[in-house]
Amino acid sequence: MTFVDHYPKAARIVKANLIVAFVALGIGGFFGLIQALHRTDVFRGFVSSVQYYDVLTGHGVLLALVFTTFFITGLYQWGVTRTMEREPESSAFSWTWFAMMGVGTTMTATAILGGLVPGSGLSAAVLYTFYPPLQAHPLFYIGAALLVVGSWLAGADWFWTYRKWRADNPDARIPLQTYMVIFTWLMWYLCSLGLALEVVVLLIPWSLGFVEKIDPLLPRTLFWYFGHAVVYFWLLPAYFVWYSILPKLSGGRLFSDPLARVVFIFFLLLSTPIGYHHQYADPGITLVYKMWALIMTLVILLPSLMTAFTVISSMEHGARQRGGSGYFAWMGALPWGQPAFVGCALAGIMFAAGGFSGMINASLNIDMLVHNTAWIPGHFHLTVGTAVALTFMAITYWLLPQLTGKALKFKNLALAQPYTWFIGMTLMSNALHRQGLAGVPRRVAEPQYAGIDYEVPFGTMAEMDWQVAIGGTILFVSMVLFLVVIGGTWWSGAPATDVDDVIPPALSGPEHSPKILDNLKLWMGVAVALVLIAYTLPLAEMVMDGLFSPGAFPAPM
Amino acid sequence: MPTDESDASTDGAAAGDDSGKARDISLDEFQPYGTLAVTGAYFILLLVLYALLYFVEFATHAPHIIE
Amino acid sequence: MHVHRFEKLWIGLSLLLIAAFIGIVLFGFTVMNLKVPGVETGETVDPATVLSEGPFAKPGVRKISDDHYEVYMLAQQFIFRPGSTRPLTLPADTKITFHMTSPDVMHGFEVPGSGLNSTVIPGQVATFTTRFPEAKSYGIICHQYCGSAHHNMQGEIKVVPPSEFDESNLISQ
Numbered sequence: 142m143t144f145v146d147h148y149p150k151a152a153r154i155v156k157a158n159l160i161v162a163f164v165a166l167g168i169g170g171f172f173g174l175i176q177a178l179h180r181t182d183v184f185r186g187f188v189s190s191v192q193y194y195d196v197l198t199g200h201g202v203l204l205a206l207v208f209t210t211f212f213i214t215g216l217y218q219w220g221v222t223r224t225m226e227r228e229p230e231s232s233a234f235s236w237t238w239f240a241m242m243g244v245g246t247t248m249t250a251t252a253i254l255g256g257l258v259p260g261s262g263l264s265a266a267v268l269y270t271f272y273p274p275l276q277a278h279p280l281f282y283i284g285a286a287l288l289v290v291g292s293w294l295a296g297a298d299w300f301w302t303y304r305k306w307r308a309d310n311p312d313a314r315i316p317l318q319t320y321m322v323i324f325t326w327l328m329w330y331l332c333s334l335g336l337a338l339e340v341v342v343l344l345i346p347w348s349l350g351f352v353e354k355i356d357p358l359l360p361r362t363l364f365w366y367f368g369h370a371v372v373y374f375w376l377l378p379a380y381f382v383w384y385s386i387l388p389k390l391s392g393g394r395l396f397s398d399p400l401a402r403v404v405f406i407f408f409l410l411l412s413t414p415i416g417y418h419h420q421y422a423d424p425g426i427t428l429v430y431k432m433w434a435l436i437m438t439l440v441i442l443l444p445s446l447m448t449a450f451t452v453i454s455s456m457e458h459g460a461r462q463r464g465g466s467g468y469f470a471w472m473g474a475l476p477w478g479q480p481a482f483v484g485c486a487l488a489g490i491m492f493a494a495g496g497f498s499g500m501i502n503a504s505l506n507i508d509m510l511v512h513n514t515a516w517i518p519g520h521f522h523l524t525v526g527t528a529v530a531l532t533f534m535a536i537t538y539w540l541l542p543q544l545t546g547k548a549l550k551f552k553n554l555a556l557a558q559p560y561t562w563f564i565g566m567t568l569m570s571n572a573l574h575r576q577g578l579a580g581v582p583r584r585v586a587e588p589q590y591a592g593i594d595y596e597v598p599f600g601t602m603a604e605m606d607w608q609v610a611i612g613g614t615i616l617f618v619s620m621v622l623f624l625v626v627i628g629g630t631w632w633s634g635a636p637a638t639d640v641d642d643v644i645p646p647a648l649s650g651p652e653h654s655p656k657i658l659d660n661l662k663l664w665m666g667v668a669v670a671l672v673l674i675a676y677t678l679p680l681a682e683m684v685m686d687g688l689f690s691p692g693a694f695p696a697p698m
Numbered sequence: 699m700p701t702d703e704s705d706a707s708t709d710g711a712a713a714g715d716d717s718g719k720a721r722d723i724s725l726d727e728f729q730p731y732g733t734l735a736v737t738g739a740y741f742i743l744l745l746v747l748y749a750l751l752y753f754v755e756f757a758t759h760a761p762h763i764i765e
Numbered sequence: 766m767h768v769h770r771f772e773k774l775w776i777g778l779s780l781l782l783i784a785a786f787i788g789i790v791l792f793g794f795t796v797m798n799l800k801v802p803g804v805e806t807g808e809t810v811d812p813a814t815v816l817s818e819g820p821f822a823k824p825g826v827r828k829i830s831d832d833h834y835e836v837y838m839l840a841q842q843f844i845f846r847p848g849s850t851r852p853l854t855l856p857a858d859t860k861i862t863f864h865m866t867s868p869d870v871m872h873g874f875e876v877p878g879s880g881l882n883s884t885v886i887p888g889q890v891a892t893f894t895t896r897f898p899e900a901k902s903y904g905i906i907c908h909q910y911c912g913s914a915h916h917n918m919q920g921e922i923k924v925v926p927p928s929e930f931d932e933s934n935l936i937s938q
Contacts, residue, residue, distance in 0.1 A: 191913040268910055274870050274887065275912070354813075357871055357886050392719050396730070399766050422873075423884045424803045424865075424891035431801060435790060439783045446779040450737055450772050454730035461728070464720040468735040476718065497744060504790045506799040507756045509763060509882040513873055513908035578755060580877020582908035587916040593904030596878050598755065648725040654766045686809065691888030693812040696842075696870045696912060725767070734771045741778050745785065752789055757797060761903075762880035764798040765862075765894035 143640040144223060144543040151222035152544050154235050158215030159537070159544075161243060162208050163627060166530075169203030170620040172196045177569065177613025180588055181606035188257070193586035194266040194698075195256035201269025202253060205375075205525060207246050210288065212533045213378045214242070214295045217322045219540065220381065221299045224316035225306040229298060238294035245287025252281035256698075266698040268584060270364060271344070273355045276695040279348040286340045289333050296326035314651040315659050317398050318385050324405040325377040327665050331672060332370030332413045339363035343688070347695065354692025358425045359683040365419040366676060370412035375525050377408060379492075379532040382485060383452045386536060386644060390482040391475055393459025395647035399654030400451050406658065407444035410668050411437055414675035418503055422512045430679055431505060438503040445496060452489065458648065480552065484535020484559035488528045491566060495523025498574060513584070516577025519570045527566050534623045535559055541627065543642045547634030555626045561619040569612025572605040802883040802893040812868050812887040815839075821866055825936040826855065835862040837936075840872035840885040842912050848905050848920030855897060855922060856930035862894040873909030876922070884909055897924040 145152040175196050178184040188196055218235075222228065229235045255263025255278070265277035299322055303315075315323065339360045347355050380401075388395045395401070417434035420426045457471055465474025476482045498520035502508055511517065538555050542548055549555060579595040579602075581588050595602055657663065768776075793799040815821045820837045824846045827835050836853065839846040847853045855861055865874060865885045872885040883891045897903070905920035 272871055421801050422882050424889040439786050442783055443779055450775045454733040457730050457732045458728055462723050463718045471732045506793050507752055509880040510756045512882050582906050584910045585916045590919045649767045691809045691811050693887035730771055737775055759879050760898045761895045763800045763893040
């Protein structure tokens with residue numbers, strides 16, 4: 142008897158979200174392969190350099206917005222249902238938010254993919270950041286709005302469950318998984334508000350022609366109000382897995398439940414007010430706010446560094462329970478033959494590297510060396526592309542038997558998959574970082590310029606191009622392995638006989654921590670206050686000289 | 699203190715068996731020396747790499763924005 | 766709340782690390798003069814008229830003093846003006862202030878492998894000052910996606926010894 146037997150309604154919702162996530166992963170991942178081969182000039186036969194930007198838009202949106210969001214809503218539905226021990230309050234409501242997200246996704250994807258179909262009249266080669274005055278078909282923006290609003294309703298669904306649980310359990314501490322879901326979503330409401338305002342108030346009316354000109358600085362600033370916090374929207378679910386499940390996978394128990402809560406409070410407070418660090422190179426943002434972003438962004442390192450200690454110590458606990466010893470040798474005692482464990486552990490190791498390049502990005506002036514170069518995708522393929530994506534893939538190996546009642550099929554492929562991802566990403570990301578230091582730009586179909594010779598710190602451009610191409614190909618193969626394992630299990634897996642879905646309690650539980658950690662209103666209040674401090678004046682200034690002014694003409698893409 | 703006995707590797711590294719628990723360790727018994735070692739090494743690596751990147755890779759690559 | 770002494774130590778080290786990074790950045794900013802665009806607040810301009818009115822109607826190099834020149838430069842689909850059709854020539858070892866804007870979409874200005882990096886936003890004037898230490902050729906790349914020929918948008922800055930700098934092509938104020 143496992144999750145699907147206890148909570149069949151929730152299991153169906155979780156599975157539906159995961160299916161959309163994996164379809165998006167497959168298409169978006171294929172686009173990534175095309176890009177890796179095209180920009181390195183290894184193979185340019187898939188698309189023209191003009192179509193490259195349609196492909197790039199598809200890659201960014203399908204992976205960073207669709208794959209992520211749907212996997213997160215699926216994972217979190219699972220976590221809320223099992224810790225609140227309640228099916229969703231209303232199936233109709235749950236399917237409504239899923240449908241809204243799905244319809245929105247279909248609209249946006251259609252607009253993007255239409256750009257690859259000559260004569261379709263649809264196109265959205267505006268990239269995942271869709272900065273105006275580059276203008277996409279209205280479907281692109283309307284779909285994005287529906288996806289976001291649908292996700293708001295998902296959160297409302299879980300808060301509903303939480304209220305019902307609270308009525309039955311007036312004095313209990315919020316179970317950790319639900320706590321992490323709630324704090325992620327409080328942060329999400331706060332930051333996605335910026336995106337909703339940008340899309341609904343500015344971009345949709347503009348794309349429909351109700352206003353002609355648009356002030357590019359205001360939507361860009363609203364995007365980055367959202368755009369930094371969104372990376373924590375992706376990262377916190379990975380932390381959810383690392384805090385609540387990885388200790389068990391390691392053979393141990395979570396070292397500290399209360400510290401996990403403290404970390405999530407930090408992220409609620411700090412994720413949104415630091416958006417200006419994406420605008421260090423921008424005119425129109427005064428130095429004071431760039432300095433504020435510098436300091437607060439470096440402070441937000443703290444919850445991630447704390448996470449490193451708590452998660453690694455929990456893994457160490459498992460390793461020592463398994464008989465491991467020594468200062469470093471204990472790592473050998475971990476279950477490196479278990480696909481779910483391996484993926485999460487390798488994801489964590491890569492995150493340590495990605496965290497470093499993020500520290501450089503955050504550091505105001507040195508960012509001028511790397512801003513908009515290949516260093517940036519080098520960085521985020523380690524973070525969202527591995528810490529998050531590989532964790533999501535790995536934990537699916539552990540979740541799928543609970544959701545389907547079927548045993549994992551093709552276990553050898555499942556074990557090979559995270560190792561191949563790690564190798565592919567090591568090749569691709571190290572080369573992108575080094576190319577970035579030489580000044581090779583990102584988001585460019587052909588970064589080879591006549592008369593411009595890049596000065597490489599060490600190595601050669603040719604060798605780095607090959608690493609990007611080969612690494613990207615290995616990543617694609619790894620993704621295919623994942624889809625084969627999941628598809629095979631789902632459709633033809635044998636019934637699972639003994640699903641190990643038990644998670645032991647933390648070594649140090651919430652009962653040893655101050656109740657103030659669970660005070661949702663307090664922490665949300667502080668988060669809102671910090672956002673008001675950071676954004677009121679600059680946004681007011683941009684709005685007061687005219688909402689759409691100084692206005693630039695649309696450039697349809 | 700972490701024991702000096704050689705790593706008593708449990709079964710299952712290759713076969714994927716995850717029931718390799720040898721014993722239970724309580725909160726009071728558990729001293730995360732291994733974590734301190736790993737995170738300590740990471741701390742030093744971060745400082746060194748950051749300084750190298752900042753003072754060598756960045757600062758020596760003129761021109762810069764000076765105002 | 767039970768926080769193991771090792772974790773407390775780690776939190777202390779983390780705060781130290783954060784302080785060190787902030788210190789290094791501020792030291793670089795103030796003492797080593799490693800800055801970012803827009804330190805001086807720019808005024809806004811109207812993208813619809815910027816090509817016909819104001820200093821950007823005559824893009825190019827102007828002399829402020831013997832040690833200070835300024836460049837009004839446009840980034841537009843898909844060229845830098847000046848810089849793309851002919852190299853932008855500038856004297857070495859002299860203060861150069863760039864003012865940049867765009868009449869159409871967002872662009873980027875990057876001299877690869879250096880600290881010269883700026884977003885160019887229609888309606889805003891990106892202002893930054895630099896000093897080219899040696900006479901050589903530098904590439905300019907547009908690194909902010911600006912449309913279908915984005916990958917063709919490039920330029921050149923030719924830095925010459927100050928004695929060889931030809932002042933006959935300067936824009937008069």
